[in-house]
Amino acid sequence: MTDDLDDLRRALKAAPVPDGEAKARAMALAMENFDRLQGSTEASRSSGNRTNAAPLNGVRRMFHYLTSRPALAATTSVAALVIGVAVILPVADLRIGQPTIVDAPEATPVAKKAEPAVAPAPAQEPEAVVVEAPVAEDVARAAGAAQPGAEADPIVAADALAQSEESDIASSAVVAEPVPEALAEEPMAEREAAPAAPAEALADTEMRLRAEAPLDGTLGYVTVPDVTFAPVENTEAYANEAPNPVKVTAEEPVSTFSIDVDTASYAVVRSSLTGGYLPTPDQVRIEEMVNYFPYAYAVPEGDQAFASTISVMPTPWNPGTRLVTIGIQGALPAVAERPPLNLVFLIDTSGSMEDANKLPLLKQSLSLMLSELRPEDQVAIVTYAGSAGEVLPPTAAGDRAAILASLDNLMAGGSTAGAEGLELAYQVAERMKADGEVTRILLATDGDFNVGVSDPEGLEAYVAKKRETGTYLSVLGFGRGNLDDAVMQSLAQNGNGTAAYIDTLNEARKVLVDQLTGALFPIADDVKIQIEWNPSQVAEYRLIGYETRALRREDFNNDSVDAGEIGAGTQVTAIYEVTAPGSDALLNDPLRYGAAPVEGTAGELGFLRLRWKAPGKDQSTLVETPITGTEAATAETRFAAAIAGFGQLLQGSVYVRDWGWDQAITLAVQNRGEDPFGYRIEAVNLMRLAQSLSQ
Amino acid sequence: MLMDTPDEMLATAAAAGDRTAFATLVGRHYARIHGLAWRLTGARDQAEDLTQDICAALPSKLRNWRGEAKFTTWLYRVVVNAAHDLRRRQATRAKASQGWGDWEIARQDEIAVQAEAADWLAQAMSALSPELRDTVALVLGEEMTQAEAGVVLGVSEGTIAWRMSEVKKRLRAKAREDAK
Numbered sequence: 119m120t121d122d123l124d125d126l127r128r129a130l131k132a133a134p135v136p137d138g139e140a141k142a143r144a145m146a147l148a149m150e151n152f153d154r155l156q157g158s159t160e161a162s163r164s165s166g167n168r169t170n171a172a173p174l175n176g177v178r179r180m181f182h183y184l185t186s187r188p189a190l191a192a193t194t195s196v197a198a199l200v201i202g203v204a205v206i207l208p209v210a211d212l213r214i215g216q217p218t219i220v221d222a223p224e225a226t227p228v229a230k231k232a233e234p235a236v237a238p239a240p241a242q243e244p245e246a247v248v249v250e251a252p253v254a255e256d257v258a259r260a261a262g263a264a265q266p267g268a269e270a271d272p273i274v275a276a277d278a279l280a281q282s283e284e285s286d287i288a289s290s291a292v293v294a295e296p297v298p299e300a301l302a303e304e305p306m307a308e309r310e311a312a313p314a315a316p317a318e319a320l321a322d323t324e325m326r327l328r329a330e331a332p333l334d335g336t337l338g339y340v341t342v343p344d345v346t347f348a349p350v351e352n353t354e355a356y357a358n359e360a361p362n363p364v365k366v367t368a369e370e371p372v373s374t375f376s377i378d379v380d381t382a383s384y385a386v387v388r389s390s391l392t393g394g395y396l397p398t399p400d401q402v403r404i405e406e407m408v409n410y411f412p413y414a415y416a417v418p419e420g421d422q423a424f425a426s427t428i429s430v431m432p433t434p435w436n437p438g439t440r441l442v443t444i445g446i447q448g449a450l451p452a453v454a455e456r457p458p459l460n461l462v463f464l465i466d467t468s469g470s471m472e473d474a475n476k477l478p479l480l481k482q483s484l485s486l487m488l489s490e491l492r493p494e495d496q497v498a499i500v501t502y503a504g505s506a507g508e509v510l511p512p513t514a515a516g517d518r519a520a521i522l523a524s525l526d527n528l529m530a531g532g533s534t535a536g537a538e539g540l541e542l543a544y545q546v547a548e549r550m551k552a553d554g555e556v557t558r559i560l561l562a563t564d565g566d567f568n569v570g571v572s573d574p575e576g577l578e579a580y581v582a583k584k585r586e587t588g589t590y591l592s593v594l595g596f597g598r599g600n601l602d603d604a605v606m607q608s609l610a611q612n613g614n615g616t617a618a619y620i621d622t623l624n625e626a627r628k629v630l631v632d633q634l635t636g637a638l639f640p641i642a643d644d645v646k647i648q649i650e651w652n653p654s655q656v657a658e659y660r661l662i663g664y665e666t667r668a669l670r671r672e673d674f675n676n677d678s679v680d681a682g683e684i685g686a687g688t689q690v691t692a693i694y695e696v697t698a699p700g701s702d703a704l705l706n707d708p709l710r711y712g713a714a715p716v717e718g719t720a721g722e723l724g725f726l727r728l729r730w731k732a733p734g735k736d737q738s739t740l741v742e743t744p745i746t747g748t749e750a751a752t753a754e755t756r757f758a759a760a761i762a763g764f765g766q767l768l769q770g771s772v773y774v775r776d777w778g779w780d781q782a783i784t785l786a787v788q789n790r791g792e793d794p795f796g797y798r799i800e801a802v803n804l805m806r807l808a809q810s811l812s813q
Numbered sequence: 814m815l816m817d818t819p820d821e822m823l824a825t826a827a828a829a830g831d832r833t834a835f836a837t838l839v840g841r842h843y844a845r846i847h848g849l850a851w852r853l854t855g856a857r858d859q860a861e862d863l864t865q866d867i868c869a870a871l872p873s874k875l876r877n878w879r880g881e882a883k884f885t886t887w888l889y890r891v892v893v894n895a896a897h898d899l900r901r902r903q904a905t906r907a908k909a910s911q912g913w914g915d916w917e918i919a920r921q922d923e924i925a926v927q928a929e930a931a932d933w934l935a936q937a938m939s940a941l942s943p944e945l946r947d948t949v950a951l952v953l954g955e956e957m958t959q960a961e962a963g964v965v966l967g968v969s970e971g972t973i974a975w976r977m978s979e980v981k982k983r984l985r986a987k988a989r990e991d992a993k
Contacts, residue, residue, distance in 0.1 A: 123953065123981060129934035130954035136847040140861045148839050148868035155872045216855050394975050473898075474943060622942070675951070796986065802983065 277476030340422025404663030404765035431751030436779030438703025450687035483626030
């Protein structure tokens with residue numbers, strides 16, 4: 119709608135007129151700084167008259183900060199310098215090395231009042247020495263972009279310097295020559311020989327520039343990295359299996375799987391598509407896409423924990439088959455009666471979390487959520503990065519100020535010791551626990567566990583063991599490029615929690631505010647679904663999605679086998695595509711010697727068995743429902759089918775045949791329903807985007 | 814005479830220590846810096862502070878002036894980067910969008926008639942991510958081409974095109990919401 123853009127343009131053009139007084143102030147300050155800079159240039163000029171040295175001044179400055187003069191003076195070439203810095207660094211402050219003095223007489227800076235500043239020297243680099251920090255700053259910043267916190271880490275900075283040296287110096291050997299000399303001189307000029315007054319002015323200017331440091335980076339050749347897009351090289355890892363194949367009912371009549379309430383895959387798909395590229399097939403987990411959306415299924419009656427809704431409809435992408443949709447709706451206990459909640463935020467503050475869509479978004483997401491908590495709830499914050507720490511001891515949620523303050527103080531930096539942080543979080547959770555309360559750890563990370571026990575299986579086993587203590591673990595994924603979806607998935611699955619991926623503040627609101635109750639209060643643990651298909655009605659079947667959730671048939675009745683949890687008021691949907699015997703759509707030839715069906719069940723498509731445990735209980739409950747094949751489809755299940763189709767199109771599935779984006783979009787649009795939060799229309803837009811991207 | 818000198822010449826002279834050239838340059842572009850700062854922050858007082866910070870840092874920044882780009886492009890980049898630093902210092906986006914809220918209130922006090930349009934702008938801008946806001950400020954506010962905006966923001970032209978379509982999408986969604 120160009121109208122909107124025009125409106126926005128008009129509104130933006132109406133910038134307020136700058137205040138004359140403010141302008142005068144700013145101009146005065148600018149001129150003052152300009153003059154200071156000129157003055158200091160003159161003072162420093164006395165230390166030698168080198169043209170074209172400017173690009174290196176910053177480098178020199180950097181060295182000056184990094185190491186002591188004698189150590190530098192002892193070196194003879196730039197290359198050696200760089201290495202020298204890296205090696206000598208740890209002892210630099212000890213002032214080891216003989217105090218060699220180079221060019222001492224020339225370094226007396228006193229009164230070479232130099233040429234007047236007026237000297238017009240266009241096209242010529244300014245010769246400022248002392249106050250010029252930008253290059254070094256930029257270099258540090260460039261390094262910081264890759265590894266924030268680098269500014270505080272001289273070694274990294276020196277590394278970056280070593281790199282920048284190539285680009286800055288390699289082009290001109292002449293420039294490289296004077297450096298060692300300059301390095302020796304400059305500290306002289308500044309420390310020893312400079313007369314009091316200029317020195318003071320210098321220090322002053324320097325302080326100012328230091329204070330302005332945040333402003334001082336990223337000019338010219340260094341640009342701020344764009345955080346929106348996944349870098350070319352990324353280290354993401356995804357958990358997925360090959361799509362479920364078609365099974366022959368006569369050979370394998372029973373299908374067993376654990377429910378999955380994660381939604382991470384949908385958000386990852388969305389972030390890929392809006393970033394302008396198609397997700398790879400392993401990023402697509404269809405059940406997570408389908409389960410991303412709320413569905414209006416029948417609510418459970420009485421004190422039932424959940425209700426199941428079955429519907430049967432023709433398959434949109436294959437006229438010869440039918441879709442059987444199983445929808446499970448969790449009960450929503452009166453919100454007022456919810457038990458007090460103990461939350462441990464386990465926050466990844468490693469360097470990789472610096473991006474705007476990581477730590478800052480995370481802070482904001484959590485503060486959004488805070489307003490949903492009750493005064494009797496408790497919050498603690500544990501961070502991990504390099505070393506794990508308890509940033510906020512257990513605090514009543516009513517003390518918003520304290521919680522917000524410690525959230526606000528979180529800074530990204532260091533590497534990730536996920537395992538240690540996890541241990542500490544479990545310890546803190548243990549302290550907060552009380553009877554009748556729900557305790558949950560919310561792990562917020564970009565999925566990077568690169569220090570300590572990085573072996574995902576070791577972590578998994580640890581989390582699985584801790585699960586027995588009754589503490590739930592949910593994982594919130596942030597950012598792209600580093601996302602270790604596989605670790606997130608396995609932690610959440612083993613920790614009896616959910617994994618969600620948060621790419622926007624809207625998503626944070628959906629996960630943490632709108633669905634707070636569901637996300638944080640389980641109503642049924644270890645929910646397993648088993649369907650036995652009737653070979654006389656269903657010759658072949660295929661479960662769409664849930665590849666990572668398959669269970670062995672015998673595990674269904676084994677209560678010690680872990681499965682997914684359902685939160686209060688949430689929905690879970692599973693979709694089967696089934697083919698009737700004798701249909702043209704059959705992919706396998708029928709068996710000659712099939713078993714005779716049980717009397718009286720001839721018309722049933724199959725039999726649904728659900729097993730679940732009340733939270734914290736060991737014994738499971740079994741619920742059985744026949745699937746008659748007459749259950750009508752609704753807009754809800756048709757929309758679910760559209761999303762399943764969307765996922766399969768993204769996977770390049772062979773089962774959707776010539777069914778395409780247009781049909782998927784039409785199906786989704788027609789069954790959009792009420793869609794109060796706009797989630798469904800967003801999916802339609804994503805389909806459109808995927809359609810254009812796949813052309 | 815100085816009034817007719819191109820920006821690039823002035824910048825080079827200023828970098829070499831020409832005081833008058835520097836003064837002319839800052840005077841000439843103050844309004845431009847202020848305008849963009851306002852578009853990027855959405856708050857008048859923040860824009861003023863940011864502009865002052867930029868002016869104060871310009872002398873040292875000019876040392877990096879290589880004359881490789883148009884001076885205004887270079888300057889825009891300085892402003893955008895300064896705004897990014899400001900945002901980073903503000904730490905959370907909450908505060909960034911609050912900025913629009915504060916600004917809106919002040920604005921309503923000032924000009925009652927324009928209040929409605931301003932309200933719309935504040936809402937529209939706070940519905941956008943910082944990246945999108947930057948893009949909108951440059952493409953719509955400063956009327957740059959997508960290629961120029963790409964140079965300033967350090968992303969490709971295609972990225973800017975995509976961001977603008979994203980902006981349209983968000984605005985459309987907002988229009989739908991408003992209609993409800």
